[in-house]
Amino acid sequence: MTVLFTGGAYQGKAALAKRLYPALPLETNLQDRVREELENGRDPMALKARLLGKAVTCDETGCGVVPVDPAMEGWREAVGRLCCALAAEADAVVRVTAGVPQWIKGEAP
Structure with a gap:
C-alpha cells in the first residue's frame, strides 16, 4: 500500500501517517529529497519506485508566491511532478x- 500525505508545513502529516498506517514504512519531507536529487544532478522522478509501498509526506510547494529564482521554480515544479506521479x-x-485529514483519493483505514 502506498499513501501520500500532503499539506502545509508543520500540519501534522507525519504524526497522522504514523497513527493511521503504523505498519507502513514512513518517508517524510519528500520535498527535501527532491532538492537533494536536483542538487546532485539526478532526476527526482527516479525516487518514485523507492517510495511505493510507503506512507510519504510532502509539504505543498505550489501554493503561494512563484519564486523568482529559476532553480527554486524548477525545484517546485519537480516536487509537483513527482507528487502527481506518486498520487497516480x-x-x-x-x-x-x-x-485534520481529508481523503482526496481512497478511504480512511
Missing part, C-alpha cells in the same frame, strides 16, 4: 490541515 499510483492521497 498511490492507494490513498490525504491532504492534512491542522492535523
Whole structure:
C-alpha cells in the first residue's frame, strides 16, 4: 500500500501517517529529497519506485508566491511532478490541515 500525505508545513502529516498506517514504512519531507536529487544532478522522478509501498509526506510547494529564482521554480515544479506521479499510483492521497485529514483519493483505514 502506498499513501501520500500532503499539506502545509508543520500540519501534522507525519504524526497522522504514523497513527493511521503504523505498519507502513514512513518517508517524510519528500520535498527535501527532491532538492537533494536536483542538487546532485539526478532526476527526482527516479525516487518514485523507492517510495511505493510507503506512507510519504510532502509539504505543498505550489501554493503561494512563484519564486523568482529559476532553480527554486524548477525545484517546485519537480516536487509537483513527482507528487502527481506518486498520487497516480498511490492507494490513498490525504491532504492534512491542522492535523485534520481529508481523503482526496481512497478511504480512511
